[in-house]
Amino acid sequence: MNDEFRSLFPLTSDVVYLDSAATSLTPTSVLEEMNDYYNKYCANIDRGVHHLSKLASHRYGDTHKKIGELIGCSGKEVVLTKNTTEAINQVAFGLDWSKNDHVITTVMEHHSNFVPWLRLREKGVKVDVIGIKNGQIDLNELKNKITSETRLIAICHASNVLGTINPVIEIGKICRENDILYLVDGAQSTPHLPIDVQKIGCDFYSFSGHKMLGPTGIGALYCKQKHQEKLKPLMVGGGNVSNVTKTGYTLKKGYHRLEAGTPNIAGAIGLTKAIQILNEIGLKNIRKHEEKLNKTLIDELRNLDGLNILNPDIDRTGVISFTIKGKDPHKIALQLDQKNIIVRSGNHCSQPLVEHYNYDKVIRTSHYIYNTQKEIKTLCKELKKLI
Numbered sequence: 465m466n467d468e469f470r471s472l473f474p475l476t477s478d479v480v481y482l483d484s485a486a487t488s489l490t491p492t493s494v495l496e497e498m499n500d501y502y503n504k505y506c507a508n509i510d511r512g513v514h515h516l517s518k519l520a521s522h523r524y525g526d527t528h529k530k531i532g533e534l535i536g537c538s539g540k541e542v543v544l545t546k547n548t549t550e551a552i553n554q555v556a557f558g559l560d561w562s563k564n565d566h567v568i569t570t571v572m573e574h575h576s577n578f579v580p581w582l583r584l585r586e587k588g589v590k591v592d593v594i595g596i597k598n599g600q601i602d603l604n605e606l607k608n609k610i611t612s613e614t615r616l617i618a619i620c621h622a623s624n625v626l627g628t629i630n631p632v633i634e635i636g637k638i639c640r641e642n643d644i645l646y647l648v649d650g651a652q653s654t655p656h657l658p659i660d661v662q663k664i665g666c667d668f669y670s671f672s673g674h675k676m677l678g679p680t681g682i683g684a685l686y687c688k689q690k691h692q693e694k695l696k697p698l699m700v701g702g703g704n705v706s707n708v709t710k711t712g713y714t715l716k717k718g719y720h721r722l723e724a725g726t727p728n729i730a731g732a733i734g735l736t737k738a739i740q741i742l743n744e745i746g747l748k749n750i751r752k753h754e755e756k757l758n759k760t761l762i763d764e765l766r767n768l769d770g771l772n773i774l775n776p777d778i779d780r781t782g783v784i785s786f787t788i789k790g791k792d793p794h795k796i797a798l799q800l801d802q803k804n805i806i807v808r809s810g811n812h813c814s815q816p817l818v819e820h821y822n823y824d825k826v827i828r829t830s831h832y833i834y835n836t837q838k839e840i841k842t843l844c845k846e847l848k849k850l851i
């Protein structure tokens with residue numbers, strides 16, 4: 465990426481930011497777009513007849529449309545949420561579960577695509593967690609776990625710890641053949657890969673704006689139109705009801721029924737701008753850039769004594785986790801921080817996965833479109849010194 469592009473991210477001149485899997489940096493143009501909303505047409509949406517509300521409503525509606533174009537569905541099938549966690553909880557809470565319904569998820573999941581399913585056990589739902597082999601979902605185990613009671617399969621498109629890109633299209637076929645609902649957690653794929661929910665064949669797909677150049681507090685749930693009326697909203701109140709009397713209420717139709725209360729209007733407008741930037745660069749180019757950085761990083765890390773990369777050879781996004789023999793991951797992250805290199809350490813909200821590798825913490829570096837080869841080399845040089 466050239467210097468002009470990097471100047472959109474002022475923090476890149478202060479630090480080597482390698483924690484984009486947690487939250488990506490936000491370009492100044494996204495912030496300007498949000499400021500414009502507050503300065504020039506600040507109003508609530510779908511409530512007033514005045515021109516400010518009309519403009520704000522139009523821009524908010526446009527976010528649904530732009531997300532639809534990004535992931536290959538109609539804007540009407542996009543529900544705006546706070547984040548991925550809310551989107552997944554909306555599905556887990558919103559479906560009408562019966563005792564003995566069966567859900568399959570994997571040990572590779574972020575807690576946000578794990579705990580909402582575990583909680584369904586309170587309703588008598590059976591939950592199976594399938595394992596991984598060499599950093600990849602064990603598809604045979606997945607197929608073997610399917611029973612006539614399997615109602616939903618929930619998996620991540622890409623792992624937030626390993627970077628593994630899962631065979632979501634193949635799993636989609638398995639779901640359709642067995643008439644199983646299919647939720648894909650796209651928090652770690654939407655920022656990095658071209659997405660087509662029709663090709664994936666999923667019923668639900670979730671992601672967060674803050675991992676893809678957008679602001680925090682805005683995310684989305686793709687919910688196939690035929691399921692929208694079946695999901696019970698997480699919340700009710702203003703915004704998602706069409707008629708209220710002293711004795712009852714009628715929910716609105718479409719995505720409106722799942723968006724109660726004043727939404728994050730500025731966040732939605734910021735996300736539209738972030739999507740425009742991603743489209744201008746092109747997700748295929750983003751992928752190519754990350755693959756080049758992956759190659760440099762893995763080649764260099766392999767040469768460091770005592771450094772163990774978790775599954776170096778998988779097809780991955782720009783996420784790489786590792787440990788260093790005899791060194792505490794938090795201490796390494798703090799030492800790197802003193803050199804203004806930002807990486808994350810811990811279990812990355814994926815405790816079952818990290819424990820699968822017999823660790824309680826690992827170090828994770830995750831790069832994105834604004835990172836450079838020079839930064840990757842700086843990280844490796846500092847790691848070498850620490851070792």
Ligand SMILES: Cc1ncc(COP(=O)(O)O)c(C=O)c1O
Nearest residue numbers: 547548549574576624651652672
């Ligand atoms: C794979 C995955 N799923 C879900 C989440 C949760 O995202 P959020 O905190 O934005 O809801 C994350 C965040 O790191 C993630 O990496």
